[in-house]
Amino acid sequence: MFIMSEDSQRTQGRDAQSSNIMAGKAVADSVRTTLGPRGMDKMLVSSGGDVVITNDGATILEEMDIEHPAAQMIVEVAETQEDEVGDGTTTAAVVTGTLLEEAEDLLEQDVHPTTIVEGYHEASRIALEAVDDEVLGEDVDDEVLGQVAESSMTGKGTGGLTADVLAETVVDAIRHVDGDDGVVRENVNVHTEVGASSSATELIEGIIVDEEPAHSEMPVSVEDADVAIVDVELGVRTGDVDAEYSIESIDQLNAALDAEESELAGYAETVADSGVDVVFTTEDVDDRVASALANEGVLAFENVSSSDARKIASATGAARVGDLDDLDADAFGHADHVHTDTYAGEDLAFVEGGAAAETVTVFVRGGTEHVVDELERAIGDALDVVATALESGEVVPGAGATEIAIADRIRSEAAGIEGRKQLAVTAFADAIDIVPRTLAANTGQDPIDVLVDLRAEHESSGRAGLVTDGEDVSIADPVEYGIVDPADVKREAVESATEAATMITRIDDVISAE
Ligand code: ADP
Ligand code: MG
Secondary structure, three states: OOOOOOOOEEEEHHHHHHHHHHHHHHHHHHHHOOOOOOOOOEEEEOOOOOEEEEOOHHHHHHHOOOOOHHHHHHHHHHHHHHHHOOOOHHHHHHHHHHHHHHHHHHHHOOOOHHHHHHHHHHHHHHHHHHHHHHOOOOOOOHHHHHHHHHHHHOOOOOHHHHHHHHHHHHHHHHHHOEEOOEEOHHHEEEEEEEOOOHHHOEEEOEEEEOOOEOOOOOOOEEEEEEEEEEOOOEOOOHHHHHHHOOOOOHHHHHHHHHHHHHHHHHHHHHHHHOOOOEEEEOOOEOHHHHHHHHHOOOEEEOOOOHHHHHHHHHHHOOOEEOOHHHOOHHHOEEEEEEEEEEEOOEEEEEEEEEOOOOOEEEEEEEOOHHHHHHHHHHHHHHHHHHHHHHHHOOEEEOOOHHHHHHHHHHHHHHOOOOOOHHHHHHHHHHHHOHHHHHHHHHOOOOHHHHHHHHHHHHHHHOOOEEEEEOOEEEEEOHHHHOOEEEHHHHHHHHHHHHHHHHHHHHOOEEEEOO
């Protein structure tokens, strides 16, 4: 009896497990060489020829266009990691792949998938306890936050020279949006502009929008500005004119033109009389109106995108005005300084010191499009980890030290676990070792030797990482070098890797409809 269509494909039992595990592992392997400060970058070329050069695990996996369903789950691990904590995506993917590899070995030894799953869950619980124990006692102050930012950015094409400057900018940005209700991460914008060195990256206390003044004679800088957002066209609506007038004489034509002129003059007068200093309109502004406004010293922007209008409204507190009659002080927002400037041929408007919300923008500069793009991702990650660290107030040693501590703890507790489950718990510890092993491999060291040395040092001093400091790579206490990661990044990586690996291990039947 057939219960499925003839076109469906079905793989069962060990074949299904093996093929899923292989696919998951292959994906995880693909990002391995990018891990850590000496990780390499990848160049991803889309079918349309677009090029992305990146070191970011989540970006690589996303751009790879993976189809295999089990492999797709690794991509989801990286995505979850990115969404939840903003960093640690490569770590999470690599650990998942190694958990799968270990699972494959256990299956070979006839350990039942259910036993593997139970063992992995048990080990993951122990791992989370170990992370709790690794949390550093010191306060998460600006210095520590700067270290968190810098650890997350090293190896990300930021160029070693600027990482500390960028870290400071990132911490500044997050501090600005840290209020009574915690960090409002959405209030930190990142705006990129090609055409200077990355060290020119700076923090703007406000927002930047891609808009240019409606008229060249308008002021380029207004201090202490009343700001309005107008959703009205400041021009003669073409539709109206064509429909209403049928011109039969010169007099009529003049009358029509006069009417038009006075309508336009009326707009300019209404706006100028309202006392507003800066107007953002989401519609057109007629050149004659723009010129009149320029004469009155009003700075106006036309065809402002609705997303920019929203940003301006939330920063300055301006209400959206849909009828010029409503344009008065009640509707105005306020900003300390509105100014415009041209960068690499692009006109930008800066709205700084908005009265309504503490919004800041990291104005990212860099030599080329690719540099700026990668910098934007690195800064995005750094903003996320600093926010994560500040919110939870918990950081742990980086450079593989926390992973060494996790594996050590799992191995010592495994001794007390009965039966074959113990094999799975120990296998989990072996999988966690992939982080220090990969950091070693990526710095050109022998992973086995490094692992042995790290364990010995952990045993004697309680903390050991493979620290990269400039040209030097050594086994040392990462905290002394300021290499720390948010505890939540480690927790999320353990949890999401366990979830994905156990889910894939449990599958023994793959049915695909054609
Ligand atoms: P992920 O996508 O997992 O964040 P990264 O390439 O950002 O991958 O590498 C993160 C790892 O690199 C973390 O384990 C972190 O502690 C470690 N790390 C960061 N800076 C250093 C350093 N200077 N020396 C050694 N390890 C470092
Ligand atoms: Mg990182």
